[in-house]
Amino acid sequence: MEVKTIVTVMALMLLAACSSSPQEDSAQPTALVTLATVGRQAVGETIRLYGVADSGPGERADLFAPIEARFVAIDAPVGSAVRQGQAIVRLTPGPTTMLYMAKARSDAQAANAAYARAVRMRGDGLMSDADVETARAAKAGAEATVASLTGRSLTLRAPRAGYVESITGTPGDLFPAGTSVVTISGTGAIRARFGIDPALVGNLHIGTAIAIRTAGSSRVIPARLSAVDPMVDPQTKLATAYADLPAGPAFRPGETLTGEAKMQGSGDALAIPYAALLDDAGQPFVFVVIKGTAHRRDIVTGSSDGAVIAVARGLSSGDKVVVEGGTALDDGMRVRLR
Structure with a gap:
């Protein structure tokens, strides 16, 4: 009787195991996906540029710190x-200038007394x-030094009508004498000036079509590159590209611009839809589907x-990517x- 019971129990366990396999298989997680086939085609390239509206060199005037x-x-x-x-920025004498002024005034007083x-x-x-003439000349020289330090206006004003293209620094900064503080542009032609990675200089040429947008606007302004300067700016480490802006839209010098230049691809490249591309901490990857299973590549x-x-x-070529x-x-x- 006991042997029959053991056999019966084992049979029931085997039956349960066999009946559970399909349930487990059906319980595996699945995902709905859309696939595309990897193929070969010419792939162009979109180069994104960042820059500003800029007046031509003949339209510019710089204002300098006089002291x-x-x-x-x-x-x-x-x-x-x-x-x-019109006043653009206001300056005040710096600490070294104040010392020079104090010394110049003291020297002028001494020269006046000597005269x-x-x-x-x-x-x-x-x-x-x-002897009197020598004393008089010393007095005149000392007074001229005082005038040169105290008689200059420290409010920098526009030399002509135009736009404020750039201002160097912020309130509180100290400028050496002769520093360019303000750049004024005229009301003539405006162009776009873009900084570009030196490695991309060879991809951009005069006449390359570029779509330009102003900051905060979705409006696209078509233009073409008018010059490409391969010289690298020592401060920005970038080369420069220029585009003549059409006369219709209004631009102000210093206005932030972005540009997109679409380069025609050459050759026959293996390509996938951009939507298939995924990223894992900087490592690009895709999912390839083989016999109903997704594999990371x-x-x-x-x-x-x-x-x-x-x-x-x-x-x-021929791989199926998600x-x-x-x-x-x-x-x-x-x-x-799907």
Whole structure:
């Protein structure tokens, strides 16, 4: 009787195990995805540029700190339209200038006293006319030094009507004498000036089409590059590209611009839709589906025009990559097609 019971129990356990397998299989997580086939095609490249509206060199005027001075206030910020003579920034004498002023005033007082003494002694016949003239010249020189330090206006004003293109520094900064503080542009032609990675200089040429947008606007302004300067600015480490802006839209010098130049691709590149591309801490990857299962593939990417992206390594022509639903996948997950 006991043997029959044991056999019965084992049979029931086997039956339960067999009946549970389909349930476990059906319980595996799956994801709905859309696939695309990896193929070969010419892939263009979109180069994004950042810059400002800029007047031509003949339209510019710089305003300099006449003496060592401290930045006090801005009366007309960058982008402001200004009339001739309008105040733009205000400066005040810096600490070294204040010392020079104090010394110059002291020297002038001493020179005045020496001149007065020379005049008195000449009247008493104790000094010659040449001695008096020497004292007078010293007095005039000392007074001229005081005037040069105290008589200059420290309010920088527009030399002509135009726009404030740039202002160096912020209130509180100290400028050495001769520092360019303000750049004023005229009301003539305005161009776009973009900083570009020196490695991209060879991809941009005069006549290259560029779509320009102003900051905070979705309006696209078509233009073409008018010059490409490969010389690298020592401060920004960038080369420069210029585009002539059309006469219709209104631009102000100093206004922030972005540009997109679309370069035509050459050759036959392995490519995938940009939507298939995923990123893991800087490592690009995609999911490739093989027999209903998603497998992660790390890839090396190339140029992109925003719609498709070239793949240098990691995929083969004919692979099926996930273009929709990839963010919900894990490596090895089963998938179903939408």
